[in-house]
């Protein structure tokens with residue numbers, strides 16, 4: 001592997017802060033303390049570098065209470081603010097009792113005077129998750145005002161409290177939103193009326209723009225925008241169009257591209273980090289597997305690492321700062337255990353070669369709910385590869401993606417058949433079986449059987 005160049009990125013930002021502070025000090029304009037503070041307030045290139053990452057005590061306790069769970073209970077996971085009431089803490093099975101302030105106070109304790117990253121997921125757009133039902137939210141498609149005033153503003157107010165100014169606050173912005181406006185709209189057979197509506201009313205773009213602008217105005221916030229995953233926007237038709245749309249959102253509703261520190265891929269998804277036994281360029285019997293394997297199906301990428309690195313470059317081409325960094329959610333993309341291949345598939349046909357050699361054991365790349373056979377992936381790691389700020393566990397392992405049958409709830413969550421193991425699929429997974437585990441609770445609720453399977457199939461193994 002090549003050495004990580006992240007430290008060399010964005011030198012201008014860091015240099016400007018320190019140089020300006022030094023110049024001001026030399027000119028006798030400010031005291032030494034003020035000059036140091038000015039330098040300290042400057043964002044660093046990679047917030048994970050030289051820092052610990054916050055361990056959510058509520059997730060940690062659930063993990064530790066599971067047989068074998070102690071092995072990972074001290075890992076950092078994302079704190080999801082998935083409803084307005086989650087900001088204060090609502091005692092729901094999803095959020096638990098701690099609100100944002102409780103978490104930040106705890107984070108200051110954990111930092112203990114050192115550097116600490118606090119990872120928070122901003123997840124409450126109007127008309128949330130327009131192509132799926134399992135994570136529909138509380139806000140209707142037109143409730144942009146409530147999103148701004150009752151959700152983003154209070155979060156920004158809490159985060160900007162000087163008591164938290166020494167934390168490095170990594171926000172991940174609105175999972176499963178913008179790519180839907182590229183892939184699940186218009187004349188495509190994957191379109192849904194809900195995504196068409198969110199494209200037409202502009203509230204995903206304006207919501208993301210508002211979140212970026214308000215949170216990006218806080219010096220110690222690092223905004224990372226959700227960038228889907230390779231099995232969603234890796235195809236030619238979706239790749240540049242998504243990057244363009246992200247750039248549009250980064251210029252909407254008060255935001256500028258400077259409010260974007262980076263992007264995150266594979267959040268709460270299962271796409272393998274690296275396919276070890278084939279590459280996109282391989283051929284079988286002289287024919288490219290890219291065109292002939294139904295698993296790859298003309299995608300330009302076969303795994304998350306290659307996708308994230310290439311997408312980073314595309315984002316820069318579209319106008320984002322050359323220093324933007326990527327995060328990859330590796331919480332559940334390990335695919336270890338007995339079914340993990342140990343070598344390439346046979347070169348009898350493109351399908352057999354890919355299907356028998358692939359790490360990702362899903363039935364179809366478009367499957368996303370509580371996938372049977374999945375395992376924990378790479379443990380959270382700082383700057384693992386060029387262009388990658390960190391592997392993170394943004395989705396807390398053990399929390400469901402959606403209920404396998406209809407379960408009434410007060411969280412706005414619907415029942416999506418993609419979470420039903422008996423479902424035979426739709427256009428978005430090309431009518432394949434869902435591959436979901438049975439007996440799953442509402443999304444966000446603790447799913448012990450899945451947690452156990454994730455431990456068993458962890459790769460690297462525990």
Ligand code: BGC
Nearest residue numbers: 080082094135399401443444
């Ligand atoms: C749910 C959220 C939950 C998150 C993390 C999402 O699928 O909709 O309520 O907080 O997963 O588990």
